[in-house]
Amino acid sequence: xxxxxxxxxxxxxxxxxxxxxxxxxxxxxxxxxxxxxxxxxxxxxxxxxxxxxxxxxxxxxxxxxxxxxxxxxxxxxxxxxxxxxxxxxxxxxxxxxxxxxxxxxxxxxxxxxxxxxxxxxxxxxxxxxxxxxxxxxxxxxxxxxxxx
Amino acid sequence: xxxxxxxxxxxxxxxxxxxxxxxxxxxxxxxxxxxxxxxxxxxxxxxxxxxxxxxxxxxxxxxxxxxxxxxxxxxxxxxxxxxxxxxxxxxxxxxxxxxxxxxxxxxxxxxxxxxxxxxxxxxxxxxxxxxxxxxxxxxxxxxxxxxx
Amino acid sequence: xxxxxxxxxxxxxxxxxxxxxxxxxxxxxxxxxxxxxxxxxxxxxxxxxxxxxxxxxxxxxxxxxxxxxxxxxxxxxxxxxxxxxxxxxxxxxxxxxxxxxxxxxxxxxxxxxxxxxxxxxxxxxxxxxxxxxxxxxxxxxxxxxxxx
Amino acid sequence: xxxxxxxxxxxxxxxxxxxxxxxxxxxxxxxxxxxxxxxxxxxxxxxxxxxxxxxxxxxxxxxxxxxxxxxxxxxxxxxxxxxxxxxxxxxxxxxxxxxxxxxxxxxxxxxxxxxxxxxxxxxxxxxxxxxxxxxxxxxxxxxxxxxx
Numbered sequence: 223x224x225x226x227x228x229x230x231x232x233x234x235x236x237x238x239x240x241x242x243x244x245x246x247x248x249x250x251x252x253x254x255x256x257x258x259x260x261x262x263x264x265x266x267x268x269x270x271x272x273x274x275x276x277x278x279x280x281x282x283x284x285x286x287x288x289x290x291x292x293x294x295x296x297x298x299x300x301x302x303x304x305x306x307x308x309x310x311x312x313x314x315x316x317x318x319x320x321x322x323x324x325x326x327x328x329x330x331x332x333x334x335x336x337x338x339x340x341x342x343x344x345x346x347x348x349x350x351x352x353x354x355x356x357x358x359x360x361x362x363x364x365x366x367x368x369x370x
Numbered sequence: 371x372x373x374x375x376x377x378x379x380x381x382x383x384x385x386x387x388x389x390x391x392x393x394x395x396x397x398x399x400x401x402x403x404x405x406x407x408x409x410x411x412x413x414x415x416x417x418x419x420x421x422x423x424x425x426x427x428x429x430x431x432x433x434x435x436x437x438x439x440x441x442x443x444x445x446x447x448x449x450x451x452x453x454x455x456x457x458x459x460x461x462x463x464x465x466x467x468x469x470x471x472x473x474x475x476x477x478x479x480x481x482x483x484x485x486x487x488x489x490x491x492x493x494x495x496x497x498x499x500x501x502x503x504x505x506x507x508x509x510x511x512x513x514x515x516x517x518x
Numbered sequence: 519x520x521x522x523x524x525x526x527x528x529x530x531x532x533x534x535x536x537x538x539x540x541x542x543x544x545x546x547x548x549x550x551x552x553x554x555x556x557x558x559x560x561x562x563x564x565x566x567x568x569x570x571x572x573x574x575x576x577x578x579x580x581x582x583x584x585x586x587x588x589x590x591x592x593x594x595x596x597x598x599x600x601x602x603x604x605x606x607x608x609x610x611x612x613x614x615x616x617x618x619x620x621x622x623x624x625x626x627x628x629x630x631x632x633x634x635x636x637x638x639x640x641x642x643x644x645x646x647x648x649x650x651x652x653x654x655x656x657x658x659x660x661x662x663x664x665x666x
Numbered sequence: 667x668x669x670x671x672x673x674x675x676x677x678x679x680x681x682x683x684x685x686x687x688x689x690x691x692x693x694x695x696x697x698x699x700x701x702x703x704x705x706x707x708x709x710x711x712x713x714x715x716x717x718x719x720x721x722x723x724x725x726x727x728x729x730x731x732x733x734x735x736x737x738x739x740x741x742x743x744x745x746x747x748x749x750x751x752x753x754x755x756x757x758x759x760x761x762x763x764x765x766x767x768x769x770x771x772x773x774x775x776x777x778x779x780x781x782x783x784x785x786x787x788x789x790x791x792x793x794x795x796x797x798x799x800x801x802x803x804x805x806x807x808x809x810x811x812x813x814x
Contacts, residue, residue: 238475239395244387249482257489258496262581265437266710269428270580272459273717276424277573280417284566285558288732289413291469301470305477308467312478315463319456321439322449327386329453330460334397341405348406410729414562418728421569425721432714433706436584534771535691540683545778553785554792561733565724572720576713585709587765597766601773604763608774611759615752617735618745623682625749626756630693637701644702 243316243327250317268318275310282307391464391475398465416466423458430455539612539623546613564614571606578603687760687771694761712762719754726751 254260282304283289293301319326402408430452431437441449467474550556578600579585589597615622698704726748727733737745763770 238473238477238479239392240390241392241475241479242388242390244389246478246482247387249479253482253486256491257494259494264439264583265441266431266714267581267583269431269714270576270710273424273428273576274573274580276421277570277576280421280566280569280573283414283417284570285563286414287560287563291412292471293413301472304470305467305472305474306481306484308463308470308472308474309478309481311463312460312474313481315456315459319453322452322456323440324449324453324456325386326453326456326460327389329386330394330457331386331389331397333454333457333461334401336454338401343404346405346407412731414566415729415731418562418565418724421724422721422728425718425724428714428717428721432718433711435708435711534769534773534775535688536686537688537771537775538684538686540685542774542778543683545775549778549782552787553790555790560735561737562727562730565727569720569724572717576717579710579713582710587708588767589709597768600766601763601768601770602777602780604759604766604768604770605774605777607759608756608770609777611752611755615749618748618752619736620745620749620752621682622749622752622756623685625682626690626753627682627685627693629750629753629757630697632750634697639700642701642703 243330246313246316247320247326250313251320254317263317263321265318265322268314268321272311272314272318275307275314279304279307279311391478394461394464395468395474398461399468402465411465411469413466413470416462416469420459420462420466423455423462427452427455427459539626542609542612543616543622546609547616550613559613559617561614561618564610564617568607568610568614571603571610575600575603575607687774690757690760691764691770694757695764698761707761707765709762709766712758712765716755716758716762719751719758723748723751723755 254263282300293304296304316326319329402411430448441452444452464474467477550559578596589600592600612622615625698707726744737748740748760770763773
C-alpha cells in the first residue's frame, strides 16, 4: 500500500510527516495481536499506561526551569530520549482510541474545526486574555484561570 | 489548500485513518500563528496543557470501574466527549513535539521497531510476565512491577 | 503534643496517623536546604516532578485490571513499592504547596467543608447520579460526565 | 471530638500545620460513608480521580511560563483556587492510600529516611548533577536525565 511504502521511507529518512494515524493504529494492533497481548489492552489499563508515559515525559522537563523552543543546548541523546517518550504517549493514545472504537484522526480534525469556529481570528488575535479564555474553555477548567 | 480539502473530506466521512501527523502539525502551527498564540506555546506550557487534557480524559473513566473494549452502553454524547478529550491530548502532543523540533511520526515508527526487536514474538507470546516486564521496561519503571 | 512525639515512634511502628502536614513540610524544607537544592524547587519544576511521580504510581496499577480495596494478593514488596510512590506524590505536593505559600492543611480542611455544604447527606446519599455530579463539579470537569 | 476541635481551630486560623494525615483519612472516610459513596472508591477509580485533579492543578500553571516562589502578582482568588486544587489532589491521595491499606504518614517518613541515607549532605550539597541523579533515581526515570 502506498502509505505503507511512504512510512518505511519516512522511517529510513527520519521524516515521519506522512505517517498516518491509521498506520500507527494498525501497527499497534498487529504488535499486540502477534504477542497475544490484547488481553491486557483494556481501556483503563491503557489509560493508566498513558499516564505513566506522561510521567516519563514530564521527568525530562522537570528540573530544567523554562525550556526555549527548539531545545537549544540539548544533546542528541536527550533529544532522542524525548522522542521516545513523546512516542510512548502517542502510541498508547492511538491504542486507547482504537480499543474504544474512536476514530482519532477524524475526531482531531473535528476538534480543530470546533476550536476554529469558537475562536475566530479577528476576535482572538494577539489577546492573551482571549487565549487564556480559549485555553480554559478548551481544557474544561472551571474558568477561574480567566482571572489571569 | 489541498490538505484542507483532504481534511474536510476525511472529516465529512468521519474516517481519519489517512490523517497524517504532518497534517495535524501544520494545522496546529497555522492555528497558533493566525491568532498570534506562538508566544504561549513554550515546551513546558504545552506539556502542562497536555497534562491538563490527560486529566480531562481520566475524568471520563474515573468513576466507571472497569470499562470493556468498545465501550458497550456508552451513548453517542459520551463517545463524542471521549473523542474530544483524546483529540485534545493528541493535538497538544503534536504541538509539543513540533516546538521541540521532534519528528513525532518518525520517532513513533522507530520506537515501534525498538519494541519489536526487544520483544520477539516467540519470546513474549501470551506471557503476562514478559508483558509486565516489557511494560515496565517500556515505561521506565524501576522494574518492581516485575514482581507481579 | 502527644501526636507530634509519636512521629519518630510512628515510623518505627509503621503508624503514621499522627504525622502532621507541618512535620512533612519542615522535613522537606530542611532536606532541600541542607543540600542547597532550593534552587531547583520552583513551583513548575516541582509540579512536573509531581506529575512524574503520579506516573510512577499509575504504573503500579496499569496492567492489573480492577483492583479490590485492601489489595488482596499483593505481596509485601509490592505494597512497600506502592507506599513509596504514594509518598513521593505526597512529598512533592507538600513541597509545592510550601514554595507557593499555600497552607495545605488549612486549605484541605476548608475544601472538605465546602464539599460537605455542597453535598448534604440527605440529598446525595446512595445516589451515583449525585455522586457523578459531585465528582464532575469537584474536579472542574466541563460537566459532560453528568450524562453518565 | 478532640481532633475535630483542633481541626476547626486550625481552619479558623488558616493554620493547618497541625493537621494530621489521620485527621484527613478519617474525615474522608466519614464523608464517603455518610453518603454511601464507598461503592465508588475503588483504588483505580480514586487513582483516575487523582489524575484528574493533577490535571486541574496543572491548568493553573499551564500558560504562565516560569512562576517564582511565593507567586508574586497572583491575586487572592487565584491563590484560593490553587489551594483548592492542591487540596483535591491531597484528599484523593489520602483516600487512595486508605482504601489500599497503606499507612501514608509512616510511608512518607520512611521514604524521607531512605532519601536522606541515599543522598548524604556532604556528597550532594550544591551539586545539580547529584541532584538530577537523585531526582531521576527518585522518580524511577531511566536515568538518561543524568546527561543534563
